[in-house]
Amino acid sequence: MVRKPKLATCSLAGCFGCHMSLLDIDEKLLDLIELIDLDKSPLNDKKEFDQIVDIGLVEGGCSSEHNVHVLKNFRKNCRILVAVGACALTGGVPSFRNMISLTSCLEEAYTQGPTHISGGEIPDDPDLPRLLDRVYPCHEVVKIDHFLPGCPPSADAIWFFVTELLAGRSPRLPPSLLKYE
Amino acid sequence: MDSVPHRRKIIIDPVTRVEGHGKVTIRLDEKGQVEQARFHVVEFRGFEKFIQGRPFREVPVVIQRLCGICPVSHHLCAAKAMDKVIGVDRVPVRADKMRRLMHHGQILQSNALHFFHLASPDLLFGFDSPAAQRNIVGLAQRYPELAKRAILIRSFGQEVIAATGGRKIHTNSAIPGGFNQQLDASRRDELRQKVDQILGWTQEALELCQTIAREDWKRHSEFGSFPSSYMSLVGTDGAMDLYDGWLRAIDREGKIIFDGVKPEQYCDVLVEEVRSWSYMKFPHIRSLGKEEGWYRVGPLAQINCCSHIATPLAEQERQRFLKAGWGYPVHATLAYHWARIICMIHALEVIHTFLNDADLLQGELVAKGIRRKEGIAWIEAPRGTLFHHYTVGEDDLVKSANLIVSTTSNNEALNRSVTKVAEDYLSGQEITEGLLNHVEVAIRAYDPCLSCATHAIGKMPLVAILEGPDGQELTRRYRV
Numbered sequence: 001m002v003r004k005p006k007l008a009t010c011s012l013a014g015c016f017g018c019h020m021s022l023l024d025i026d027e028k029l030l031d032l033i034e035l036i037d038l039d040k041s042p043l044n045d046k047k048e049f050d051q052i053v054d055i056g057l058v059e060g061g062c063s064s065e066h067n068v069h070v071l072k073n074f075r076k077n078c079r080i081l082v083a084v085g086a087c088a089l090t091g092g093v094p095s096f097r098n099m100i101s102l103t104s105c106l107e108e109a110y111t112q113g114p115t116h117i118s119g120g121e122i123p124d125d126p127d128l129p130r131l132l133d134r135v136y137p138c139h140e141v142v143k144i145d146h147f148l149p150g151c152p153p154s155a156d157a158i159w160f161f162v163t164e165l166l167a168g169r170s171p172r173l174p175p176s177l178l179k180y181e
Numbered sequence: 182m183d184s185v186p187h188r189r190k191i192i193i194d195p196v197t198r199v200e201g202h203g204k205v206t207i208r209l210d211e212k213g214q215v216e217q218a219r220f221h222v223v224e225f226r227g228f229e230k231f232i233q234g235r236p237f238r239e240v241p242v243v244i245q246r247l248c249g250i251c252p253v254s255h256h257l258c259a260a261k262a263m264d265k266v267i268g269v270d271r272v273p274v275r276a277d278k279m280r281r282l283m284h285h286g287q288i289l290q291s292n293a294l295h296f297f298h299l300a301s302p303d304l305l306f307g308f309d310s311p312a313a314q315r316n317i318v319g320l321a322q323r324y325p326e327l328a329k330r331a332i333l334i335r336s337f338g339q340e341v342i343a344a345t346g347g348r349k350i351h352t353n354s355a356i357p358g359g360f361n362q363q364l365d366a367s368r369r370d371e372l373r374q375k376v377d378q379i380l381g382w383t384q385e386a387l388e389l390c391q392t393i394a395r396e397d398w399k400r401h402s403e404f405g406s407f408p409s410s411y412m413s414l415v416g417t418d419g420a421m422d423l424y425d426g427w428l429r430a431i432d433r434e435g436k437i438i439f440d441g442v443k444p445e446q447y448c449d450v451l452v453e454e455v456r457s458w459s460y461m462k463f464p465h466i467r468s469l470g471k472e473e474g475w476y477r478v479g480p481l482a483q484i485n486c487c488s489h490i491a492t493p494l495a496e497q498e499r500q501r502f503l504k505a506g507w508g509y510p511v512h513a514t515l516a517y518h519w520a521r522i523i524c525m526i527h528a529l530e531v532i533h534t535f536l537n538d539a540d541l542l543q544g545e546l547v548a549k550g551i552r553r554k555e556g557i558a559w560i561e562a563p564r565g566t567l568f569h570h571y572t573v574g575e576d577d578l579v580k581s582a583n584l585i586v587s588t589t590s591n592n593e594a595l596n597r598s599v600t601k602v603a604e605d606y607l608s609g610q611e612i613t614e615g616l617l618n619h620v621e622v623a624i625r626a627y628d629p630c631l632s633c634a635t636h637a638i639g640k641m642p643l644v645a646i647l648e649g650p651d652g653q654e655l656t657r658r659y660r661v
Contacts, residue, residue, distance in 0.1 A: 013226070017249020017350045023298070024349055026336045030329065033318055043298075044316035045618075063226065093246035096231035105227030110455045113229065113583045114448045114570065115464070117455075117471075125458035127192075127206055127221050152249065152350050 005166055006053035008039040010074050012067040013094045013135060014060025017152040018085040019043070022057070024155035035166060040077075049077035055165055056081045061091040062136040066129035075142040080165060083144045084158070086151040086180075088137065093151075095135040102131055146171065150179045188216070191612060203629070205599055205620055213609045218600040220592075220624065222461035232582045237263055237573045242353050244569070247586070248630060250294070252351050253287035253342055254562035254587075258569045260355035261425075261558035266573050268550025269358045275544040276359035281424045282535040283345035283352070284560065288423055288528040290338025291563035292480070292521045295628040296386070297331030300518055303622050304393045309615035327389075330382045334525075337372075337379045341532055344368045359547035366542060373536045380494075380529045387498060387522040394505075394519060402507060405514040405598035405623035408433035409475070410466070411482035412590070414561045417441075419488030421495075421527060423561040429486050430466060430476060435510045438466060444557040447568055453585065463592050464585055475593035478565025479627060480520035485510040490523075492530035498523045514598050517626045524563075562587045564628055588629045598623040 011019060019042065023029065039053045040046045056078030062068050075081055086092040097105050110122045138144055148161050148171075157177040164171035191207040208217045228247060232240060241259040245252035257280055264272055272280075302315040305324065313319070321328035339349040346352025347362055354362035394401045412430040416422040419429075428442035428450070442450055453462040454471050465474030476482075490496040502523060507513050511520070535541060557570045564587035572580040588595075602623040606616050 015246050015249035015252070017246075017252065020249045020294075020350055023294070023335070024339060026332055027329070029317075029332060030321060030325075033321055038316075038318055044318065045312035093243060094226050096243075097227045100227070100230055102227075105230040106225070108230035108233075109225070109227060110462075113453075113581075115451055115453045115583060115585065117452050121455055121457055123225075123455065123457050123460050125221070127204070127219075127458055128460065131225055151246070155349075 004035065004037045005055065006039045006051075007036040007041075007055045007057070007162070008049070008053045008074070008078060009041040009043065009057045010059070010070060011042055012058065012060030012071060012088070012138075013063035014085060014087040014092065016042075016059070018057075018059035018088075018158075021150075021152040021155050022158050025159050026155070028159060032162070035163075049073075052077055052079055054079050055162065057084050057162075058082070058088050058138055059084050060087045061094060061138060062132060062141050063094055064129045064131050068132070068136075068141055071138060071141050080145045081142070082146040082148055082161065082165075083138045084148045085153060086149065089139075089147055089149055091135040091137045095137075098134045102133060148173075151181050153177075153179070189213075191607070203624070205624075207603050207607065209607075215600070215603045215608050218596070218603040219458055220595045220599045222459045222592075225460040229582045229584065232571075232579050234578050236577055237266055237571065237579055238357055238577075240571065240579060241355055241357075242351075244584075245351055247584075249350055250630060251287060251291050251563050253283055253346065254560055254567055255569075256346075256352055257284055257355050257424075258558050258560040258562075258567050259571075260357060261560065262556035262569045262571050263357035264359075265556035265558065266553055266571065267357045268553050269548045270550070271548070272359045273545040273548055275540055276546045276548075278535055278538060278541050279345050279360045279362065279364065279546075280355055282364075282532060282541065283342055283354070284424050285528040285531045285535075286338045286341025286345065288338075288563050289525050289532070290335045290342065292525045292528075292628075293331065293335040293338060293383075295563070296390075296518060296521055296525075297327075297335070299628070300625050301327075301331075303618070303625065304390070304518070308619050308622050312614060312618070315618070327386075330386075334379055334382055334386075337375055338528075340372060344372060356547070358549060359545070361546065363546075364541050369536055369541070372532075376529065376533050376536060380526065380533070383522065383525050383529060384494070387519070387526065390519050390522055391501075391505075394515070398506075401515050402513045405602045405626065406512050407514075407597055407601060408512050409477050409594060409597075410438060410469075411485045411510060412466075412476045412478055413482045413486040413566055414559060415440075415487050416491075420491045421483055421487035421489070421524075423483065423524070423528070425560070428559070428566070431486055431510060433510065433512070435485070438469070444559055444568075447557060447559070447570070447585075451568075451585065453589075459592070461589055461592050462585075464590050465593070476590065477594045478587055478590040479517060480524045480563075481511060481514075481517045482565060483524060483561060484520045490527055492527050492534075494530055495523055495527035498526055514623060514626045517628070521628070564588055564630055565590055586630070588627070591627050591629065595624060595627055595629060598626070 106122045161171045189209045204221050206219050210216045241256050244259045245256040298317045343349045346354045410432050414426040415429045416426045429440045430438040452467045453464045465471050490499050555572045559568050567587050568585040570583040574580045606619045
């Protein structure tokens with residue numbers, strides 16, 4: 001039996017819209033399941049890589065040390081790594097906080113606001129991962145092989161990209177599918 | 182840090198989460214009994230701060246990037262708040278109906294995604310079934326017809342959103358004062374042709390959910406369950422209203438705590454507490470205080486709080502739900518799933534009505550008013566009541582933002598369900614993958630979206646690390 005290529009996905013500091021867009025290929029999901037084996041992904045319970053996978057799709061940028069750890073591990077285990085969507089490519093909307101100090105973001109969220117109870121604290125428990133000073137795009141943390149832009153990329157763009165990679169080609173999105181919003 | 186000897190701490194860490202990664206820590210005493218269980222939200226993004234200084238007209242488009250699972254809810258809630266900022270209390274009828282149509286598409290697709298793609302493998306295969314099977318691929322292999330219908334039901338909701346919003350994810354059609362997109366008649370007709378079949382499949386899914394609940398009634402009633410208060414929007418006549426209305430809260434006996442609350446009064450009834458161990462806040466009802474004032478939101482609250490549902494099929498199902506034997510209010514945590522499908526049926530009936538409504542093709546789409554400094558709005562999102570509150574300067578830039586997102590309101594309840602399941606299933610046991618999944622099943626009932634909060638699609642991969650008293654790692658068990 002011919003081994004099917006393995007596909008893994010992961011989500012960092014994003015909104016999960018790219019994973020949603022992947023699901024928007026609708027009935028072609030059933031075709032995709034025939035074409036590939038789904039390895040580590042938020043879509044299933046697989047927790048660890050037990051072998052190198054062929055294609056990895058990463059959504060979101062790096063906002064915490066936890067994101068960095070997950071991304072480095074993902075890179076190590078993916079033969080081809082694709083940054084999917086605005087957050088993975090540029091940091092996206094979460095990187096709006098890069099223009100402001102992290103402290104003032106935390107203070108605004110946890111010590112200000114009309115529904116806030118005074119005397120509270122900013123969460124700092126050791127069980128919480130440390131936040132990074134900025135939100136970093138994936139290529140500033142690890143090597144990225146392909147970039148698939150869009151917020152999110154359309155289902156058609158994701159399908160085109162994945163099937164091109166599966167065919168052993170280097171995807172070049174047609175202009176109709178190329179969006180940077 | 183766990184400094185007491187002979188005690189153990191289990192860390193359940195789902196590393197792959199959408200916006201907001203959550204994790205669970207469980208402390209066991211020397212006898213292996215659960216001492217403390219906590220559900221932590223481990224991501225922070227700071228939208229409240231970085232939205233400041235941005236043009237208010239941009240907010241409905243930017244703020245929905247909080248969440249890719251229910252972006253429409255944030256998009257519309259922000260637009261409703263900005264209506265008030267430009268002095269519009271009532272958008273044109275056509276714009277209002279376009280928004281409502283889009284929102285009910287959102288309710289349908291998000292609830293379908295959660296029930297079929299995320300939760301149903303637990304219910305269909307069993308909480309202890311092999312992890313490799315408990316996912317959408319496993320579902321497609323074992324129940325191909327159900328999987329196909331699941332995809333098409335969700336897809337129909339996405340098509341409704343695309344027909345009204347221009348695209349499926351992160352639409353830009355709701356603007357302060359109205360709407361900028363027209364419904365294409367031929368596209369509407371395509372949706373009309375599909376709606377009855379989608380409704381029929383959803384009714385069959387509800388039958389399936391009811392059968393599963395009845396087959397294992399005791400566990401279904403008790404799993405991660407406890408009495409609580411509930412809160413949701415209702416129409417002025419008390420009917421379920423998932424788009425707008427007044428705020429109602431009921432206590433654990435079903436008695437009204439408050440009713441008829443208007444958006445501008447939300448600060449009078451709600452406050453939020455911060456705890457050091459989670460980036461997600463803990464809201465509660467101001468008059469009852471933090472010990473007694475916590476409540477639940479979402480489909481279970483939407484059903485418990487309303488006096489009736491105005492669409493006939495969903496009302497019939499609400500009656501069956503209330504007669505099923507849970508008592509009233511329904512406190513069973515797993516009943517969220519049943520309630521969620523009733524909301525899908527309601528959403529489809531509303532969509533059906535709008536698809537035959539001539540108002541959607543004619544009339545004004547935008548209203549104007551006299552500029553104000555503040556806008557407060559809410560919406561009943563798939564996971565419960567969502568609040569957006571903005572102040573805007575004379576320079577048209579946002580001065581402040583306060584958001585209470587749906588899952589935040591369920592924070593205390595999520596912790597209680599995690600604690601109860603940990604006590605009931607983990608105490609004195611050897612920790613197995615199947616037992617860990619029980620904790621997930623309880624969390625998943627709420628369809629949590631942590632930090633919109635975050636919403637993991639699919640299962641949350643977990644790792645449990647058993648630490649010794651000095652913090653050294655003794656064993657590590659993965660869910661595989």
